[in-house]
Amino acid sequence: MTDLVFSLVMLAAIFLVLGAYLYWRRTGEVKQPALMVVLAVIAVGNVLIWTIPTSDGSSPVDLIEETQAEETQAAETQ
Template sequence: MSTALSLAMLVSLALIGGAFYLWRRPGYRRQAVLMLVAAAVALFNVAIWTLPDGEGRSPVGQLATGQ
């Protein structure tokens, strides 16, 4: 699971970098915005899996302990 989360973080960073590159090119603004949206979705998914709840348990932590 940690490999998938690491890949999601790397992909989101690559999408953000590509979006900034495309933003400067004329005619590619829509693709740049879509890349930013895709990066936001990936980052949100990583946050859902890693951030703990009110009791201090995260979903990825529960997978590691087998609960």
């Protein structure tokens, strides 16, 4: 499920940058497209934070998946 969320966030970031470029070309305005690019950078940064491994080799996403697997296994044994 997290893979789907990360994929959608990355697609949204790509479309934000594309939309910002088109908006800037059409109107010549700078503030709104700049804010769109900032939002795209923040979204990509969040995906990187969740997916890049730490010094011990695990990423926060791996920890979520491990916790879910443990909870599922505990629920099955009860």
